[in-house]
Amino acid sequence: MRRLFGILLTVVTATAAINADAQKFTNDWINFSQDYYRLDIPQTGVYRVSRSQLEAAGVPVGSFNPQNIQLYQNGVPIACHIDGEQTGLLNFIEFFAEGNNGWFDKEMYESAESQTNPKQTGI
Numbered sequence: 467m468r469r470l471f472g473i474l475l476t477v478v479t480a481t482a483a484i485n486a487d488a489q490k491f492t493n494d495w496i497n498f499s500q501d502y503y504r505l506d507i508p509q510t511g512v513y514r515v516s517r518s519q520l521e522a523a524g525v526p527v528g529s530f531n532p533q534n535i536q537l538y539q540n541g542v543p544i545a546c547h548i549d550g551e552q553t554g555l556l557n558f559i560e561f562f563a564e565g566n567n568g569w570f571d572k573e574m575y576e577s578a579e580s581q582t583n584p585k586q587t588g589i
Contacts, residue, residue, distance in 0.1 A: 509565040532556040
């Protein structure tokens with residue numbers, strides 16, 4: 467009976483560990499009443515995104531206050547400098563970001579070579 471209990475406890479513990487790991491990546495940070503725009507970050511470094519670049523990508527820059535801009539990477543807020551935040555007229559956004567290395571998608575592929583888009587899922 468003791469041995470059966472030890473095996474059962476091991477299975478329950480292993481299941482709890484798997485479930486805890488599965489809950490690691492959530493979308494709790496998303497406020498569904500806000501608009502979000504995605505920026506591709508192919509390499510780690512400092513980026514500057516100008517107003518004209520945002521407009522060319524279809525972001526309605528004139529329709530929101532630059533003081534309300536927030537940047538996230540993998541659900542975590544990242545620091546940024548917003549030029550024009552004080553005047554209400556966005557000029558550019560500067561920030562440091564780590565390049566996408568495909569860590570989130572790696573379990574979906576048998577090998578790194580199978581990840582077809584290096585900007586999105588490259589390892």
